[in-house]
Amino acid sequence: xxTSSLLFWWPRVRDVAVPKPKTVAVWxxxxxxxxxxxxxxLPEEVRVLVEAAAAHLGYPLFLRTDLASCKHEWSxxxxxxxxxxxxxxxxxxxxxxxxxDLACEAIVLRQxxxxxxxxxxxxxxxxxxxxxxxxxxxxxxxxxxxxPEESIRFFRIEEPPEWRDALRALNEEPPDEVELLSGYxxxxxxxLPGAWSLDFALGExxxxxxxxxxxxxxSWHPPCPACARLTAESSRATS
Ligand SMILES: Nc1ncnc2c1ncn2[C@@H]1O[C@H](COP(=O)(O)OP(=O)(O)O)[C@@H](O)[C@H]1O
Ligand SMILES: [Mg+2]
Numbered sequence: 001x002x003t004s005s006l007l008f009w010w011p012r013v014r015d016v017a018v019p020k021p022k023t024v025a026v027w028x029x030x031x032x033x034x035x036x037x038x039x040x041x042l043p044e045e046v047r048v049l050v051e052a053a054a055a056h057l058g059y060p061l062f063l064r065t066d067l068a069s070c071k072h073e074w075s076x077x078x079x080x081x082x083x084x085x086x087x088x089x090x091x092x093x094x095x096x097x098x099x100x101d102l103a104c105e106a107i108v109l110r111q112x113x114x115x116x117x118x119x120x121x122x123x124x125x126x127x128x129x130x131x132x133x134x135x136x137x138x139x140x141x142x143x144x145x146x147x148p149e150e151s152i153r154f155f156r157i158e159e160p161p162e163w164r165d166a167l168r169a170l171n172e173e174p175p176d177e178v179e180l181l182s183g184y185x186x187x188x189x190x191x192l193p194g195a196w197s198l199d200f201a202l203g204e205x206x207x208x209x210x211x212x213x214x215x216x217x218x219s220w221h222p223p224c225p226a227c228a229r230l231t232a233e234s235s236r237a238t239s
Contacts, residue, residue, distance in 0.1 A: 002066075002067070002103075003215050004067065004213075004214040004215050004218055005066040005067055005105070005106075006023075006025060006064075006066040006067075006106070006108055006212075006213075007025060007027070007066045007105065007106055009192060009196075009213045010023060010025065012191045012192060013188055013191055013192070013210070013213070016187050016188055016190075016191060017187065018184045018187055018188060018210045019203075019207050019208065019209045019210065020209055020210045020211070021062065021110040021111040021112070021113050021209060021211070022057060022110065022111040023108065023109070023110045023111070024053035024056065024057065024108070024109045024110075025066060025106045025107070025108045026046060026049045026050050026053060026106060026107045026108075026109070027105060027106045028042065028043075028046045028105065028106060028107055029105055030103040030104060030105055032046065033065070033094050033097075033104060033105070033107075034094075034098065036090070036091060036094055037091070037094060037095055037098060046107070050086070050090075050107055050109065051086075053109040054080075054083065054086055054109055057109055057110070057111050057112075058111075059080065059081065059082050059083065059112075060079060060080055060081050060082070060112045061080050061109055061110065061111070061112050062078055062079065062080070062109070062110040062111070062112045062113075063077070063078050063079075063080050063086070063089055063090060063093055063107070063108070063109055063110075064078055064093060064108045064110070065093060065094065065097050065102070065104030065105075065106060065107060065108060066104055066105055066106040066108055067097055067102040067103075067104045068093075068096065068097050068100065068102055068104070069093065070092065070093050070096030070097070071122075071125055072122040072123060072125060072153075072155075073092065073096065073122070073123045074122060074123050074124045074125040075123065075124050076089065076092050076123060077089055077092045077093045077096060078093060079112075079124075079125075090107060113201070113203045113209055114203065114204040114205075115128035115129070115130075115201050115202060115203055115204065116128055116129050116202045116203065116204055117129070117170075118163070118166035118167065118169070118170050119160040119163050119166055119167075120157060120160075121152050121153065121154055121157070121163075122153055122154070122155055122157075123155050123156060123157070124157055127147055127152065127163075127167065127170070128147075128170070128201050128202065129170045129171075129201065129202040130145070130146035130147060130199060130200065130201040130202070130211070131143055131144070131145060131146055131173065131177075131181055131199070131200045131201075132144050132145075132146050132197050132198070132199050132200075132219070132221065133181060133182070133184075133185040133197070133198045133199075133200065134195070134196070134197055134198075134216055134219075134221065134226070134230055135185050135186070135188070135189035135192070135195070135196050135198060135216075136189075136194070136195040136196075136216065136230055137189075137193065137194070137195075138186060138189045138190060138193075139186070139189070140182045140185050140186060140189075141195075141226050141230045142221075142224055142226040142230070143173070143178065143181065143182070143185075144221060144222050144224065145170070145171035145173065146199060146201075147167065147170070147171070148171075148222055149164060149167055149168075152167065177208075180208060181200050181208060184198075184200065184208065184210060185198050188210060188213070192213065194215070194216075195215065195216035195217065195230055196213055196214065196215060196216050196219075197213065197214050197215075197216050197219035197221070198210065198212075198213050199211045199212040199213070216230050
């Protein structure tokens with residue numbers, strides 16, 4: 001199995017004492033999911049499980065596959081406001097995975113965590129206080145704000161005035177935050193041997209949530225000497 005898949009890492013981290021959204025993964029298989037794009041309905045047993053998970057989590061909910069959420073399209077993809085949008089958004093999420101040649105296998109439904117954000121970008125995605133920590137063999141190697149200025153685009157929504165200043169404030173990493181998230185990252189790294197990226201986001205409730213994980217060698221990171229070393233070594237470690 002692809003180790004960056006949520007199907008790989010979620011069972012390992014789910015009992016680690018770090019806040020995370022409630023998560024239900026429904027395995028369907030790539031051929032079944034790809035069939036959706038050819039107009040083939042999902043098997044009844046998959047539909048029933050997805051609907052039960054959605055009813056359990058409530059709306060809005062966060063929708064992704066085991067590999068990606070297509071977050072830039074937000075309310076058309078991962079942000080599911082109400083039951084009427086569930087299947088329409090799932091179609092677009094699976095389609096988006098296909099565009100990037102990601103052979104996803106599972107439909108993942110998650111508790112929606114309202115995040116502390118400063119403005120909306122792309123197709124309406126809230127740009128929040130988010131961080132990416134790199135770990136290797138149980139230790140934190142480096143950490144970075146998740147949304148650097150050059151990653152932000154505005155599609156069909158108005159560019160908010162002064163968004164660069166707002167982003168700069170979001171991207172400040174005070175020492176108490178670094179201490180907390182380094183501790184969370186080390187806890188998670190205990191059950192994820194090798195080199196990983198671990199993403200965290202700050203909820204409106206003031207709690208930091210662990211959101212996503214991926215193999216370090218396959219994770220975006222800004223130019224950083226520590227990360228270059230990490231990537232080179234991790235590709236050997238995971239090969
Ligand atoms: N449960 C959630 N509740 C609210 N927002 C979320 C949730 N999960 C993810 N997000 C937001 O969506 C973004 C993408 O989520 P993620 O699961 O990492 O998908 P991808 O791997 O496609 O980036 C996150 O960076 C965060 O801004
Ligand atoms: Mg991610």
